[in-house]
Amino acid sequence: MAGLLRPREPEASIPDRLTVLADVAEIVSRSHDLRETLGNVVDLVAKRLDADVCSVYLTDPDLRHLTLWATRGLSAEAVGKVRLSFTEGLVGLAAREKRPVATRRAREHPEYRYFPETGEERFESLMAAPLIVREAPIGVLVVQTKEERDFDSSDIELLQTCAQLIAPVVMNARLLDLVTRSDDQKARTLADLALSGLSLQGERPRRIDLQGIPTSPGIAIGPVYRLEDPLDLALVEYAPNPDPTGEAADLERALAAARRELDDVREDVGERFGPEFAAVFNTHIQILEDHGFVTRLERAVAQSANARDALREVLAAYRETFERIEDPYFRERALDLEDVVRRVMGNLLGVRHRNVPLSDGAVVVTEHILPAHFALLETEKIAALVSEHGGATSHGALFARSLEIPAVTGVSGILEAARPGEIAIVDGASGRVHLSPDPGLRSEYERAQHRYEVAVEHLDALKGRPAETRDGHRVHLTGNVGLLNDLRLIERHGAEGIGLFRTELLALAHRGFPEEEEQERLYDRVARRLAPRPVTIRTLDLGGDKALPLADAVVEENPQLGWRSIRLMLSHETAFRAQLRAILRASASGNVRCLLPLVSNVEEVRSVHAILAEERAELARQAIAHDPEMPVGVMIEVPSAALIADALARECDFFSIGTNDLTQYTLAVDRGNERVARLYEPLHPAVLQLIDRSVRAAGTRGIPVSVCGEMASNPLAVPLLVGLGLSELSGSPSAVPVMKEIVRALDRGEAAEDVRRALRASTASEIRAIAAARLRRSGLLEHPEIGSWLRSVVEAADRSG
Structure with missing residues (x-):
């Protein structure tokens, strides 16, 4: 990843890892109350690993979700309130795949999920280790830091060992708690699951079959990657320049930076795919150079002294106009405009548009298949493209066919249904999309794919x-x-x-x-x-x-x-x-x-x-x-x-x-x-x-x-x-x-x-x-x-x- 690495501390100041483990073991051995024990563990681990946050998430009795049980560094009010499924966020990823997860820039990770009630937007790096009992994940131990940090193998091993030490205590305490509350059925279910070695995958196995518009032929089978807007303009936090003149200058610099970015994107796409692909980005550049658009922004920032609010105001005004017009050109123009505004906002915040790190064979699910996606994604790793909206004649659809990437558009409900990481089958010839297919259906498609x-x-x-x-x-x-x-x-x-x-x-x-x-x-x-x-x-x-x-x-x-x-x-x-x-x-x-x-x-x-x-x-x-x-x-x-x-x-x-x-x-x-x-x-x-x-x-x-x-x-x-x-x-x-x-x-x-x-x-x-x-x-x-x-x-x- 790009950016400055956080320098490691001198070897003499690295915490004595054996001492850390001994202290955790002592806390566990004196455990009488689970919440108290976990609170002591997160305090110790945060201090000894020089982390700004340490948290523990545990599996709910319903066997479907993880809940924040203890934390040092996140908002205390989030304890017991933050719930996520095994298919959500980096914490869910660690539980789902039963392996540690470590990332220097958590917000750029494709599995990242933001929970505003935790106040975690201040933290950059994240490391998570699952609590495993008999091959079943029953929780996750997490550390986070404000500064970017590259976690090395010894960091990961230490956190993983800590997680292993507290896992049996958690399981025993949860079983005792359920029995004490006479919830025998849930206790038996939790015990049976752990003893059987089955992993908790959140929701019960499900198969969802959806139909869309055949857009680019071919069969693909792979994990879902949800490609969502990197910046939500309605929620993004922004501190304006206290000097109104300076704020206007900041906006002007962001506009110029966005223009330079688009020039680079156009050049890169032209080299990778040809001039017709690149020419599509002329539209975005024309928006940034449009006198009417720039003038409205200048007026808005002069009135509000807040560049973020000015961008929102101008985008809302254009969107309102476009929504009254049914012509397809204007609908596409609205999408272009939103993309440009997000790019400008990203420059105001110092967030750059970077290539999305895909795993091989990803099924990319998005709202629209846009030309910009082919600039941000490693196309050689895309198994298929699926969109909630759009049709077979859009620019993005033409690009998909040209690159021989199976694609289905107009799949109503795909954004609500598709979970990150779950297996999807995409049949570009028939327009069918199957989420979490049963083994029989998957085998059938694998055979068809191989035969073809x-x-x-x-x-x-x-x-x-x-x-x-x-x-x-x-x-x-x-x-x-x-x-x-x-x-x-x-x-x-x-x-x-x-x-x-x-x-x-x-x-x-x-x-x-x-x-x-x-x-x-x-x-x-x-x-x-x-x-x-x-x-x-x-x-x-x-x-x-x-x-x-x-x-x-x-x-x-x-x-x-x-x-x-x-x-x-x-x-x-x-x-x-x-x-x-x-x-x-x-x-x-x-x-x-x-x-x-x-x-x-x-x-x-x-x-x-x-x-x-x-x-x-x-x-x-x-x-x-x-x-x-x-x-x-x-x-x-x-x-x-x-x-x-x-x-x-x-x-x-x-x-x-x-x-x-x-x-x-x-x-x-x-x-x-x-x-x-x-x-x-x-x-x-x-x-x-x-x-x-x-x-x-x-x-x-x-x-x-x-x-x-x-x-x-x-x-x-x-x-x-x-x-x-x-x-x-x-x-x-x-x-x-x-x-x-x-x-x-x-x-x-x-x-x-x-x-x-x-x-x-x-x-x-x-x-x-x-x-x-x-x-x-x-x-x-x-x-x-x-x-x-x-x-x-x-x-x-x-x-x-």
């Missing part, structure tokens, strides 16, 4: 094989990406190109339309790295849940059906032309296609063609390299586009069916809405019929058609998509090996017959049954590498349906 990892490893080794059905139908398997960091996934998993490159992340990071040159550099870099494999670049898909702070923006009652995507870009023609020129210039590599999102009528396509014609002519006049024949495609993602697909096919060079939005618009379901997300069903008969209509229209005009939504990597959907005649499937890059194995096991003619039956089906469950039967008849459910995993997918779909 082995399968992907095996299939990755065979990535050079073509995705071709048994009867010779070729299907191109490409990937959906949005970050330069994602290109490694394309290479790793053998994708045949990029079926969808999302361009809006760059705009969202900048909170505005990016310059042409910046876009051209990004697109050209992607195209050249992938060449000659195709790269399909989608024009900015903004608005709705991906809004920008535009001058002409208005609050819409239903932004998903409003001013977004191609509609927004056509009304911002200057910015649209800049992007189209950037795409045209990148097309000089000969492998770029341009894709237009959310098209709902022919006029929109014709308008884009007119702009492209003018920009091609201008580029030719300036002798700037580009592909004059660059293909231009239409995304089929609203029902109107599917219904007029024959007319749209005459206006473009290819179709790309965006099944995510097509499903939402067809079924009137917002999959980011936790209350209706379960109704989101890509295999709904109406969705399948619209896909079929689009494919047939494309076939009539002789243009290729692909699916670029999550449906493309759904094992149950792949046989049906092949049967429909799709020439390209573009999904998660990591799913390409499995998709390829499924395609290679199919017969196109048989799959086409399945589609004819599915198009006559009345329910999604009927269609799933048809698809599952095809997987079974093709031998895929018995496949030596992916059979077990595919069976679990089918079973999960049956349960959800």
Whole structure:
């Protein structure tokens, strides 16, 4: 850890450890009253170990909690009142894991829990040793110091030995007390527990099953780490500068320090993950540089002479404004603002944002998955991410998918239910989260996890094989990406190109339309790295849940059906032309296609063609390299586009069916809405019929058609998509090996017959049954590498349906 170490005392002044133990043993041997004995012990240990605090916490008769029984240094009023479970705080950690805990900076430890009634905020370092009887923890002996101290092995051994000396006395006294009070049942329970060697884990074993929104695929099993706000602005104690002018200067210095921190974070994140990740932090920097924000702070601190109160006041005013606006941009802006204010407050208090020390394989539970988390966390140690709020389209969700970290968002109740350190199972593909799973469920998931990892490893080794059905139908398997960091996934998993490159992340990071040159550099870099494999670049898909702070923006009652995507870009023609020129210039590599999102009528396509014609002519006049024949495609993602697909096919060079939005618009379901997300069903008969209509229209005009939504990597959907005649499937890059194995096991003619039956089906469950039967008849459910995993997918779909 960073910071100055407390120097050790000279060897001659180190307490005689044998004397300490002898004195503790004498106190114990004369014990007649437990509270008196413990009081004498904490006094002795505090003095001899030069500690500012020594306390004893004992297990309650209910076998669920620890209670503060004796202390020297904490508030005397806290004795008998402070109660914590075995899953709370560093004291609970020592009891739960039956081992000593020592930390130089207790408040920075991930298990730290603050109890205001103890007055312990003054203390920095902590050492705790459990009281063990027959392998069962029955209490914890704790010391704390005001100055930072590195406890060495001899300190820990001494405290542990003291704890061992008083443990039998505690057990005997507690049993006698319960018997004296005629509480025989609790006495027997306590005795049985200790004699059996079972550890007290607080609450009785429980299993909690929660459902959220599938956000990033994969299975993870690991201990819960609760990522909570390091500073609670409502509770933080702060002593202002007695000089009002000095207080204003302190705030100014804190603002400047926060600005420097964010510059460092942006640089670090850029080096670790790429420029798109780093650009997100421009938002926080812009807040600190915003004239209105700084002016309001200056006025507030001038009035209150208290920087903390000024920060609270300004944050409350902005939050009140944001809460009246339903637009997703403003909700995200409020989170950005809160993060900035906490950073400034931390600098006022001298508390720095440090990397969070995670144990390997941690399941991180938080309120929102935010980009800032990827700066603070050691991502290589994260097994999974779970959030109470949010959806699959947030910045944090995109980062999780890019880094191949399983994630589930919108898990209602997870913050209340999840305990630090308890085992959690996260299924990113189904959106299920299981807390404290029983051994059977855990074993089931461990087997599934192992099977999937082995399968992907095996299939990755065979990535050079073509995705071709048994009867010779070729299907191109490409990937959906949005970050330069994602290109490694394309290479790793053998994708045949990029079926969808999302361009809006760059705009969202900048909170505005990016310059042409910046876009051209990004697109050209992607195209050249992938060449000659195709790269399909989608024009900015903004608005709705991906809004920008535009001058002409208005609050819409239903932004998903409003001013977004191609509609927004056509009304911002200057910015649209800049992007189209950037795409045209990148097309000089000969492998770029341009894709237009959310098209709902022919006029929109014709308008884009007119702009492209003018920009091609201008580029030719300036002798700037580009592909004059660059293909231009239409995304089929609203029902109107599917219904007029024959007319749209005459206006473009290819179709790309965006099944995510097509499903939402067809079924009137917002999959980011936790209350209706379960109704989101890509295999709904109406969705399948619209896909079929689009494919047939494309076939009539002789243009290729692909699916670029999550449906493309759904094992149950792949046989049906092949049967429909799709020439390209573009999904998660990591799913390409499995998709390829499924395609290679199919017969196109048989799959086409399945589609004819599915198009006559009345329910999604009927269609799933048809698809599952095809997987079974093709031998895929018995496949030596992916059979077990595919069976679990089918079973999960049956349960959800």
